[in-house]
Amino acid sequence: MNGKASAVMANTSRLFQRKNKNSNETNTAGYIFIAPWLIGFLLLTVWPIAQSFYLSFTEYSLLEDPVWVGTENYANIFFKDQLFRKSLAVTFTFVIFSVPLKLFFSLMVAMLLNKNIRGMNLYRTAIYFPSLIGGSIAVSVLWRNMFSLDGYVNHVLGWFGIQGAGWISNPQTALGTLILLNTWQFGSTMVIFLAGLKQIPQDLYESASVDGAGIFSRFFRITLPMLSPVMFFNLVLGVIGSFQMFTASFIITKGGPVNSTYMYALFLYDKAFIHYQMGYASALAWILLAIIAVLTAVNFLFSKYWVFYESEGGKAG
Amino acid sequence: MNASRSVSALANHLFLSAFSLLMLYPVIWWVGASLKKTEELRLPTIWPETPVWENYTKGWAVSSDFTFAHFYANTLMMEFWNVLGGVLTSAVVAYGFARLQFKLRKFWFSVLLLTMMLPGQVTIIPQYIMYNTFGLVDSYIPLILPHFFGGGAFFVFLLVQFIRGIPRDLDEAAKIDGASVYGIFVRIIFPLLRPALVTVAIFTFIWSWDDFFGQVLYLSSIEKYTVGLVLRMFVDQFEIQWGQLLAMSLLSIVPSVIVFFVAQKHFVEGIATTGIKG
Numbered sequence: 001m002n003g004k005a006s007a008v009m010a011n012t013s014r015l016f017q018r019k020n021k022n023s024n025e026t027n028t029a030g031y032i033f034i035a036p037w038l039i040g041f042l043l044l045t046v047w048p049i050a051q052s053f054y055l056s057f058t059e060y061s062l063l064e065d066p067v068w069v070g071t072e073n074y075a076n077i078f079f080k081d082q083l084f085r086k087s088l089a090v091t092f093t094f095v096i097f098s099v100p101l102k103l104f105f106s107l108m109v110a111m112l113l114n115k116n117i118r119g120m121n122l123y124r125t126a127i128y129f130p131s132l133i134g135g136s137i138a139v140s141v142l143w144r145n146m147f148s149l150d151g152y153v154n155h156v157l158g159w160f161g162i163q164g165a166g167w168i169s170n171p172q173t174a175l176g177t178l179i180l181l182n183t184w185q186f187g188s189t190m191v192i193f194l195a196g197l198k199q200i201p202q203d204l205y206e207s208a209s210v211d212g213a214g215i216f217s218r219f220f221r222i223t224l225p226m227l228s229p230v231m232f233f234n235l236v237l238g239v240i241g242s243f244q245m246f247t248a249s250f251i252i253t254k255g256g257p258v259n260s261t262y263m264y265a266l267f268l269y270d271k272a273f274i275h276y277q278m279g280y281a282s283a284l285a286w287i288l289l290a291i292i293a294v295l296t297a298v299n300f301l302f303s304k305y306w307v308f309y310e311s312e313g314g315k316a317g
Numbered sequence: 318m319n320a321s322r323s324v325s326a327l328a329n330h331l332f333l334s335a336f337s338l339l340m341l342y343p344v345i346w347w348v349g350a351s352l353k354k355t356e357e358l359r360l361p362t363i364w365p366e367t368p369v370w371e372n373y374t375k376g377w378a379v380s381s382d383f384t385f386a387h388f389y390a391n392t393l394m395m396e397f398w399n400v401l402g403g404v405l406t407s408a409v410v411a412y413g414f415a416r417l418q419f420k421l422r423k424f425w426f427s428v429l430l431l432t433m434m435l436p437g438q439v440t441i442i443p444q445y446i447m448y449n450t451f452g453l454v455d456s457y458i459p460l461i462l463p464h465f466f467g468g469g470a471f472f473v474f475l476l477v478q479f480i481r482g483i484p485r486d487l488d489e490a491a492k493i494d495g496a497s498v499y500g501i502f503v504r505i506i507f508p509l510l511r512p513a514l515v516t517v518a519i520f521t522f523i524w525s526w527d528d529f530f531g532q533v534l535y536l537s538s539i540e541k542y543t544v545g546l547v548l549r550m551f552v553d554q555f556e557i558q559w560g561q562l563l564a565m566s567l568l569s570i571v572p573s574v575i576v577f578f579v580a581q582k583h584f585v586e587g588i589a590t591t592g593i594k595g
Contacts, residue, residue, distance in 0.1 A: 133573060152360060
């Protein structure tokens with residue numbers, strides 16, 4: 001089609017368009033198009049959220065009707081349940097170590113990969129590969145084998161005269177192995193950083209070099225501030241995701257040894273689907289939601305001190 | 318100048334190769350390990366002294382009733398519906414949000430984005446109870462159905478961004494030709510969305526293959542098991558047959574890897590063609 005002609009037609013049609021903007025017809029059409037999501041949202045999100053809030057004040061085992069117990073579940077969780085405290089401590093430890101580690105690592109690798117070198121695509125694919133398969137049960141199986149007492153990791157350490165432990169069977173190191181596994185899968189975080197790095201205008205670096213800025217000052221004065229919105233995005237999603245880590249602790253350690261890797265999501269799963277304490281587990285879910293909401297809010301509040309948005313016009317949206 | 322540049326390029330290559338190797342080493346070792354006898358599994362070497370196929374043949378015939386072929390068929394059948402549902406409905410919903418004006422559009426879009434942050438644990442228990450009430454536990458419906466409701470907020474968001482990048486002139490030209498909003502979607506937007514839909518399909522495939530939590534929760538009889546659940550059965554045995562387990566685990570990631578590499582090519586081509594067209 002002739003490009004100019006269609007542009008002209010488009011311009012004339014814009015005049016007509018004003019008139020029936022927001023007419024009933026497009027209203028209906030709009031809702032017809034978003035209907036699949038909207039129905040799913042009401043059916044599988046809104047209703048369950050309301051339901052789980054109600055259930056968190058009941059005792060319910062699936063077999064009999066829910067029995068209202070008031071705030072008893074919450075009181076038991078906060079004041080009596082040792083496992084709750086343990087799993088919360090484990091989960092916070094996991095988040096505190098794995099989120100910054102992953103951010104740092106993926107930023108470094110993204111900067112490394114943000115160069116014009118021949119064969120770069122190959123390196124990118126190789127480094128991204130573990131993340132592609134990372135969430136699968138298969139990788140958890142691999143990890144469990146590698147880090148077991150007679151796994152090959154210990155064999156390699158033996159060459160350096162280090163007497164390896166049973167990394168997974170030792171309460172001191174089990175959580176560390178899971179953090180390492182999580183860090184190994186930094187690929188999607190890295191891809192987002194990489195996209196952010198490509199957005200930074202090169203002339204900023206050039207004029208900084210002219211002014212005599214070294215590699216470190218260029219990193220801290222240009223890269224980091226320009227990348228801060230992306231960093232923020234990765235931080236928020238990283239915290240939310242890490243709080244819900246499940247597969248690895250379920251397959252590799254089953255929460256053990258002595259509950260040293262008993263992640264919150266695993267605890268909740270056990271309560272709901274092993275012990276069938278649906279009310280109690282719903283209360284746990286709401287506590288998780290509250291924790292995540294508070295941490296996300298804190299992240300947003302602090303973001304104004306360190307996240308730098310380039311355009312003040314606020315075109316983003 | 319020139320010499321120092323080539324030295325630094327060489328240094329880059331050396332460093333990147335070493336780093337790639339470090340990242341991939343566990344996977345490379347895995348391939349070798351699947352051909353090893355049990356005694357050799359503890360060694361970090363890649364190639365076994367005498368490669369054996371036994372891990373594959375014995376592992377494949379996993380139980381007396383079924384071979385792994387059965388479980389691959391189960392998983393692929395589920396994947397077919399997941400990908401179909403995800404691709405179709407996410408495109409429809411994204412078109413609504415990106416192109417149509419309707420009341421509360423901005424509100425619903427913000428809600429959609431917020432749901433990305435909602436931890437699944439808050440909804441999973443009532444969802445389970447609901448499926449249980451309708452007798453749908455131990456079926457694929459709870460795993461497939463969500464994909465037919467827009468395929469997930471992330472994909473809708475991705476497609477909305479993509480549609481916003483398609484010039485509106487195309488829509489408006491079609492409108493002058495008498496096309497309705499439905500016609501514009503079917504004949505103009507949907508075909509142009511292809512590269513983005515490939516991305517949706519890849520990630521729907523890989524993520525639902527790995528959605529272990531849902532599968533553990535909703536599938537309980539062995540004949541309905543997915544590949545992931547059978548692997549878990551291996552892990553739960555009293556004495557784990559590591560050779561077989563590693564071999565079968567390795568096989569289980571093959572579909573995702575194939576999908577990724579095959580589709581990645583289309584994906585890149587798609588971007589290139591639309592880039593020229595746009």
